[in-house]
Amino acid sequence: QAGLTQPPSVSNGLRQTATITCTGNSNNVGNQGAAWLQQHQGHPPKLLFYRSTNRPSWVSERFSASRSGDTASLTITGLQPEDEADYYCSTWDNSLDGWVFGGGTKLTVL
Amino acid sequence: EVQLVESGGALVQPGGSLRLSCTASGFTFTDCWMTWVRQAPGKGLEWVATIKQDEIGTFYVDSVKGRFTISRDNAKNSLYLQMNSLRAEDTAVYYCVRDWGAPDYWGQGTLVTVSS
Numbered sequence: 001q002a003g004l005t006q007p008p009s010v011s012n013g014l015r016q017t018a019t020i021t022c023t024g025n026s027n028n029v030g031n032q033g034a035a036w037l038q039q040h041q042g043h044p045p046k047l048l049f050y051r052s053t054n055r056p057s058w059v060s061e062r063f064s065a066s067r068s069g070d071t072a073s074l075t076i077t078g079l080q081p082e083d084e085a086d087y088y089c090s091t092w093d094n095s096l097d098g099w100v101f102g103g104g105t106k107l108t109v110l
Numbered sequence: 111e112v113q114l115v116e117s118g119g120a121l122v123q124p125g126g127s128l129r130l131s132c133t134a135s136g137f138t139f140t141d142c143w144m145t146w147v148r149q150a151p152g153k154g155l156e157w158v159a160t161i162k163q164d165e166i167g168t169f170y171v172d173s174v175k176g177r178f179t180i181s182r183d184n185a186k187n188s189l190y191l192q193m194n195s196l197r198a199e200d201t202a203v204y205y206c207v208r209d210w211g212a213p214d215y216w217g218q219g220t221l222v223t224v225s226s
Contacts, residue, residue, distance in 0.1 A: 044218055044219055045216055046216070
């Protein structure tokens with residue numbers, strides 16, 4: 001089943017800004033928005049955003065998210081060493097009747 | 111506090127069967143869809159199956175249709191995944207996930223290894 005498209009890797013320096021994109025189509029991101037997940041090595045994923053822009057209370061305000069058409073974006077400002085992780089987007093696909101995930105983006109803080 | 115605790119992962123031979131369980135607590139289980147997501151070693155996340163609150167509505171990724179069955183027992187706050195005809199490519203950590211319109215809470219996962 002077709003998934004969402006993310007860049008394999010993104011990097012930037014300490015205290016800089018990183019942006020990760022997630023591209024789908026009108027059956028998934030364009031219709032449902034996207035959730036963003038953070039996964040540190042050896043740990044389960046943790047929800048960062050749902051329905052593109054809604055941030056749970058446990059997520060730092062350094063994280064923000066948006067959507068434009070079929071593309072969702074996650075932005076992290078003031079990069080910290082603990083932000084190094086894999087980031088995934090995900091959403092329900094109405095045509096597939098199932099969840100789809102992006103391939104994941106490895107964020108490196110230089 | 112929401113908690114999801116998986117169990118049942120093991121080493122199994124190709125063609126074998128396994129049943130995973132997930133016990134939920136800290137929320138009203140009957141309010142939520144529930145989902146299984148897996149992650150092969152060193153790979154990304156893959157959705158496996160989802161079940162609605164009513165214990166009847168189910169959805170599966172194509173690669174497991176006819177082999178895996180998702181079910182739940184609302185009286186026991188439990189989610190299950192019956193896996194039959196297992197293949198090497200089913201080797202992964204399997205996560206139990208609360209599906210509240212988004213995968214908002216995840217268990218720690220249970221490892222399934224399919225190998226002879």
